Amino acid sequence: MYIYHYFCSMSIVTTIQKNAAAALSILYNHSFTEKDFQINLTKPEFEGDYTIVMFSLVKSLRLSPEVIGDALGGYLTGNHPELFSSFNIIKGFLNLSITESFWTDLLQSNYSNADFGKQQNNGKKVMVEYSSPNTNKPLHLGHLRNNFLGWSIAEIYKANGYEVIKSCIVNDRGIHICKSMIAWQKYANGATPQSTGIKGDHLVGEYYVRFEDDLKAESQILINKIKLADLSDFSGAELEKLDKILIALTKQDEIKDAEKITKLHEEIKEIARNNTAVIKEAKQMLLDWEKGKPEVIELWKKMNGWVYEGFDITYKRIGSDFDKAYYESNTYLLGKDIVQQGLDKNVFFKKEDGSIWIDLTADGLDEKLVQRKDGTSVYITQDIGLALQKYEEYKIDSSLYVIGNEQNYHMKVLQLICKKLGMPNADNILHLSYGMVELTTGKMKSREGTVVDADDLVDEMIATSQKHTEELGKVKDFTPAELTDLYDTIGLGAMKFYLLRVDPKKTMVFNPEESIDFHGFTGPFVQYTYARIKSILRKEPLVEITTLADADLLKLEKEVIVMLEQYPVALETACTEHNPSVIAMFVFNLAKTFNSFYTEHSIANAETPAKKQLRLQLAVMTANTLKSGMEILGIRVPERM
Template sequence: MDFIIDATIKAVQQLYNTTITANDINLQQTRKEFEGQVTIVTFSFTKFSRKSPEQTGQDVGEYLLANIDEVSDFNIIKGFLNISIANSYWLYIYNNTISKESFGIAQPNGKKVMVEYSSPNTNKPLHLGHVRNNLLGYSVAAILEAAGYEVVKANLVNDRGIHICKSMLAWQMFGEGETPQSAGLKGDHLVGKYYVIFDKEYKRQIEDLKAVGKTEEEAKKSAPLIIQAQQMLQKWEAGDEAVISLWKTMNTWVYDGFAKTYKKLGVDFDQYYYESNTYLLGKDIIEEGLTKGIFFKKEDGSVWIDLTEEGLDQKLVLRADGTSVYITQDLGTAQLKYNDFGMDESIYVVGNEQDYHFKVLFLILQKLGKNWAKGLYHLSYGMVDLPSGKMKSREGTVVDADDLIAEMEATAKEQTEALGKTEGYSDEDKQHLYYMIGMGALKYFLLKVDPKKRLLFDPNESVDFQGHTGPFIQYTHARIKSVLSRAGDITQTNLTSELDPLERDLIITLSQYPETIEIAAKEFNPAAIANYIYDLAKIYNKFYHEKSILQAESSSLKNFRLKISSTTAKIIAHGMKLLGINVPERM
């Protein structure tokens, strides 16, 4: 609140003959257990007031109350001056700002940002970890766009390497020409099936070799299956037509499967990069780094960088035989992305097991003098766990995304029907509702937690209509829409009388939405939006239960409460959309 800051600067000048700036004022939102909406921390003022924090607060509070019409009262808790803002101010803010269609929509800021997420391997279906990754990346992109950025959503697909050769080889050996159509399986599940078959057969060969005296390490390296897979990779890199043809066929199956899962998850991409096109990139950058003395060669010809002064270690950037390592291609891909889009910032949404890799990548690019490297950021997120026994995975190791989505729809159906919330729905509408609630529950549960934290996902808990959940918020939106539907047309009314405390609290919460978007965008943290929308839904429900809307004491009050209800529904829908969640019109 700029007027509070300006008035506090004047108060300090007049009371203590001292000049301060806005940076010297610590303004906070008043804690819920105290009266007031804005708090000024007065501890830092005592050095020139020569008084206790409490007496300093008393001086400043009396000045504000006497000189600022918007200040209606104040109280002091130790060194915290809690300011109550007059109802007239909140009504003015609502009528002239919050109620406008443009509220919460930022103007373009002229900056471009790329958000890279998903980044799957093409040897198996997307799994639970990918779900958090995709939902997080998609939401961060939506939030940044809402904050005024031009956003590019990118997906770097890991479509080459030994992992895909394992699936290809197993299909050649055991597949008997099976296709997604003949098997009745999504393409990514079919390819994943052969990856599992390879792994089982490979382990069997290892045990056979150990039984005849090989060590485990020797057995892993000399098992016929792994040697054949390595030979297939060499053929791929050499451009062998038969291998390339099979690789394209099986990857096509996988992409078709991924597309269906992405559609179910409600995520999309503006730009795809493929490792098969980028894995040779970066070698020019290595030469550039050698010329600049950033890298050094060892006697065997391998190229390294010494990062010990930065608290890291020596890092290999090119093998002795001249072949790339991951950091090589990532250096090249980072340059390619910048060449393509010239973005101000680039966000990598990747799990926290890659923290070290990205520290090294960003540091190397900075040492190479890439000015754009200062805009690189690793959005590191924690793993997702499930309560033991809650779900079974198709492969027996990880929960795949399609199984999780099906489970969420089934859970939503069970709980929605138990609560009797589908009266008057056609079968088609019911299925759409179950999907909307199930996906809302999944997305909200995964996004309400700070990305850095590891979380435990419980499908049943996530669909609780009374808890800190997506369905609770979805139901609140449907409740508001029901009220508005019964009311018919709303007459435009600007309330001029006193606000009820619940109405005031609702307006205050609504007013915080643009700032919440800014915070979420700055921190790349959808949890800020998720928790804000939950707080808004809670406050509205309290207002709904304690105040009559359609039977209000006057027509002007009725129309005002309908208008504020409509605004609340709009903000809930907009905020949930930033999380990738749709809200129902009825429920």
């Protein structure tokens, strides 16, 4: 028992590295660090548990891999017989066998510990900002990836000993919400979520779409006129620009570059859109909002209120929650005083026209505008202001932003500016950048109506889990409430697992058919493994036997323990890499390994009482670890399914 406790603060891999480094410094009087040793699991076709690759040591010691391996293997088994039982060398690989007592002690010391793998409080505080919706339309598939990632990374930080504050910046002001407001005024006849029975965020979203339709129709009229060279609606700089574009387009044959032509058409489109009556209305409304015009503010509050009611329902269903919400309507003026400080510190500089910039060319970026010539601020300014406010309000050690990778540049700029301004903990402004979710048919485009709505998707997943469960007919004795809960658990579990099992930074493809699959590398697979273990444990209570026979661990029994041992490392890796998929892969592999074991060996009818106890402990620890890992992903596990 003492062995594991002796090493309990570190993983077996680290332990091997430490011992190997110590051994070689004694053997050859040459100092090594842990990282000089590359440790892998031994391939199944060779004897041993862990393998040290010798090649990297050859150069510094000027000895053959066989000689070093022999000396190191001999030293380790000779001096740490409680840990290393034997070794062999094949080519340049030193294969080490770990003693059985190490594995059985590990199991017995930890099987009932529900917090296995989690770290003690380390006194550090981190804020995780995620979700960050706009209030003009409902949440979609992309938001789901963000929400699941954000919630999970917060749990991962907690498991690693951090205190976590979950925050959300609500983008509740700006031209987008004004668009919904304009269309609602025109077409809604006072319709409300109550009068229509439509969820608030969806209702507001409908009017946003309505606005965009109008905008499209109106701008098309303008585009047609422009293409007939009728520029009577334009003046000033835009007129000049259009002139140029039209001239360029008459020389189309010379350009030949299809991309350039599309670009010119895009520019026409943009100018047309900005000159429609509807967009001018929306812009006027935004100005009125900024001036605090009462009827605009009132409508804004009313419609945002509907959206929040809708969001609350969705957040509750998907399990997102926040300790602190920031509203952009309160924060958009932040950072103005910082601009002045930046000027005083010569971090920023002023151009002749009065606009204020920062020069980031030395860092491989461009010059970046921080305040317009008319004195109004830009996005980055309020972001700096909010970053500072977060620090002052919560005294956080680090600040993690869960934001899509289209903002990589923006975040880099934010980090750099904060650093140059000398803000406290500016090095700890971190960005969990994630890729877009695409469909098998291509990208989601709201204008083409190919956006997958979050509420619809959740409904569909839950309905599918219900269908599957009913077909299997294993839980006919459940009450209606229990059934509803189970369908939620499975449906949401499938969806969360599907979105979290992929490396966040990668663009991922959402396949409707595959995502509702409940077999293989999925949430329900892990949930099912858990439910089966719980079923066994209901029938076979764990009986303590004081003397656990040092029975030979069977191959499959050992494989499960070896997997379990890796959980703390998985938690740590997930945190340092900001990557929940590490946990998803871990729980899947653990479940798979356990299933193989379970099919092959009976727990209830084990060969001896000692074996039975060992296997029950194995089952308990696997269940605890699966539950722990899944909970960190935000996924519940059912006792029965």
